[in-house]
Amino acid sequence: MSPAAALELRSLCKRFGPKEVVTDLSFRVEPGEVFGFLGPNGAGKTTTMRMVLGLIRPSAGKLLVLGEEMPAGGRRVLPQVGPLVETPALYPNLSGRDNLAVFGAELGGVPWSRVDELLALVGLGDRGRDRVARYSLGMRQRLGLAVALLHRPRLLLLDEPANGLDPAGIREIRSLLRNLSSAGTTVFISSHVLGEVERVCDRVAILRRGRLAYLGDLSSLRASTGTFLVRIERADEALQWLRAQPWGGSAQAGPDGTVEVLSPTGRGRDLNRALMGAGFFADSLVPCERDLEEAFLQLTEEER
Amino acid sequence: MPLPDAAPARAGLKAAVFAELAKLRRQRPTWILAGAVYLLLGLVLFALTQDPLVASTIGQRPLTALEQMLPSVQFVFSAGVGLIMLTTGSRLVGIEYSLGTIRIIVGRGTGRAQLVLAKLLATLLTGAGLLLGYCLLASLGLSLIALHFTGSLAPMGRLPMVGWRDLVLAVASCAISATACAAVGVGLAAATRSLTAGIVLSILFFPLDNALALAFRGLFQLNHLHLWQALSAALLGPTLNRLPEVLAGQGAAVSQALPQPLLQLPQLAALGVVAAWTVGLLALALLTSVRGDILD
Structure with a gap:
């Protein structure tokens, strides 16, 4: 029997009223894989990620996260998922440290040593005590990634992780994602920065108007013109x-x-x-x- | 690059309440408002030292003095902490939708109903803390007034049992009022899923509620329909205005100056109205949170 997929979609559909945003979407992301999720604006990527996180309910089909069916298994499995969906959602009146502490409290509390360790890991060690309102987009992105990593998730769900980062920052994040992947974390990246996806992802799924247009590795995609x-x-x-x-x-x-x-x-x-x-x-x-x-x-x- | 060790991941109610309290601890407007309420209490207590009725009765008839002082002290709490409960409850809920942090919290396994309950509990715990602080400060203030006029704390020892009962009922009335206000704040913010709409509606709730009571009074005077009396008795604000009187069985000038229901409901029925509103608003918050997609 094959081990449970980190993420598995079976004929997943989502309708908002008469409009079908995601149609018959099926694919599997293996544990430890770095998987790219691509598509133009409005293709249904964010809707799919929101379904994975239990924020919206599928209209039809099955969705399994770390072997548990969603949304029923969300309470058990979502604490093992680290999300960074759309723009990083943070409390602007709090410092970076306090943001991590507050999100950590939601998961039963994390020690300050860990908060500081994560701040250093994402390159915010010296700005952790500043209010997030004063952070640049790139700094917010880094902090959003630290929030997603708080409890070392088994599945990391990242939406445009390179957004707002300078080239050095992009390289650091790329290296971090590779390290996480080699440590067994599955990384699911939705992005428009195709060059970045090309550098870090093992396989990709491409969405077009809510349907799967391509699923496979990048070399086949380039060759199969x-x-x-x-x-x-x-x-x-x-x-x-x-x-x-x-x-x-x-x-x-x-x-x-x-x-x-x-x-x-x-x-x-x-x-x-x-x-x-x-x-x-x-x-x-x-x-x-x-x-x-x-x-x-x-x-x-x-x-x- | 070293990777951090795994932390225990628990998304239980207790953890969620702690997280909400951690957010509240860093919420400056709440503490500024609380400071203003305590300052107002100080001003009221100071004004009471200038009250001739208090001066003339506190030595020999401490119950009369207490009855003169208690309504003002109680009113400052109900209005001030009520406002804090309204804004804190609606802010705690609304801010998650406005900032989009709801995606992170729910997306990591905190149940939606649990989140609303955690926010209500955190607001209530804050209210309980404010009530405790208020009681301590008010007790200190009332003791200082006794010292100021009589040079000793003897009047407190001479306070009859009914006086102590009134004090307990005043605290109970404050707690009930604060709980209802927290439910209004949480319920309206959850229903609107918006920080601005939640706070604005919460703040407007009681003025509109009281205005309705006045409107019903006017309509009743026009056509004497029993319906207007019944409707006014079902309003939350006017019922809370009369709550000290309903609980303690005697009127207070301060609360009588506010709009009242047109029907004199018995104690249990009045408490039932408050409970129905509180439970109803909580149910509204839970239903609107649990149902539907989070698109914020």
Whole structure:
């Protein structure tokens, strides 16, 4: 029997009135994994994270957090989850130390030594006694992360963790997340900073309009473009013909008499066969590799 | 980079109450208001040293002097600590929605109903602390008044049993009033899920309540419908205004100056009205917190 997933979604749906925000969402996040959760604004990422935290109830489907079904098991399992959802929610009239103490009290109390240790860990050791109202966005983000780490959660749920951080801060957080992951903590990151996701995540799920558009590792995502750079004679004519095909609308001219086009099936030989059938003979077909941003945009924009 | 050790994670009611008290401890407006109430008590006690009736009766008829002093002291508490309970209760609840900290607290396993109960209990514990402090200060003040006029504390020893009973009932009346105010503050903030709306509605609750009593009085004088009397008797504010009289069985000038219900409810019925409002507001707070999604 496989061990319980850190997070498992089975046909999860959420409706607000007639509008379905999350539709038939299914995936599994393994313990110790650093998992990226991507999607454009309004794709349903925050709604999904809120369902994980028991803040909103699913309309249909199943949601298991650390093996417990939500929202029924929330009281048992949520104390083992460290959330940083949307902007860091803190008490601005209290100091950073007091914020940690107050949130710690909710969990049965934490000693001051631990509060100071966490402040040092997120780089706020010398600003812990300042009121949060005076903190910059980056400092609030760091404190929000410290709040999420208060009780060393088994599952860390982070929404845009690099928000407001300078490059050095981003590097520190990246290193911290890697350390946490190697210590067994599952890290679930929702982010728009694709470069960051690319650097720290093992696998990603990409949402488009509440539906799962991609699930898998990043190397497959980059490779599985289905787009080819075709070196061909009479490139202009070929481009016109390709654009007239139902699958070739996105074809565009490439450098030096080449054409960049999506294969009708994703495979090079089928593209070649189609070209030959129309009287165009390719000198070469090179599969295009995209960066994560390209892949993301292609997956999330093609229905716009 | 060393990682911190795990801390015990318990999200029980006791822990939640402690967390609320920790927030309250750092809430400056609450303590400024409490200081103002105690200062006002000092001013009232000082004014009582200038009262000729107190001066002439405290030596030989301490019960008469007590009856002269108690209503003002009790009114300052009911109004002052009532306001603190209203603002503290609504602030404790509303601030979580306004700041979005509700996401963190509920998202780490604190039940919504438990959170509301913890906030109510923390507000009530603060009220109990304020009441205790108030009683100590008032006792000290009344003793100093006795010393001022008679040079000894003998009048307190001569206070008949009914005087002590009145004192206990005054404390009970203050506690009931503070509890009802806490329920109003918590209930309205939970229902609106907003700091601003919660505080504004809580502060407006009693003025509107009392204004309604006056409106019912006017309507009753117009058409003599029993309905207006019954409705006025179901109002919380006017019932609390009469509570000292209802409990102690005698009128006090201060509370009689405030709007009263048009019906003279017996003690148990008046307490029933207060209890119904308190339980009703708490139920409203629990229902609105437990039901629905947290989108704040």
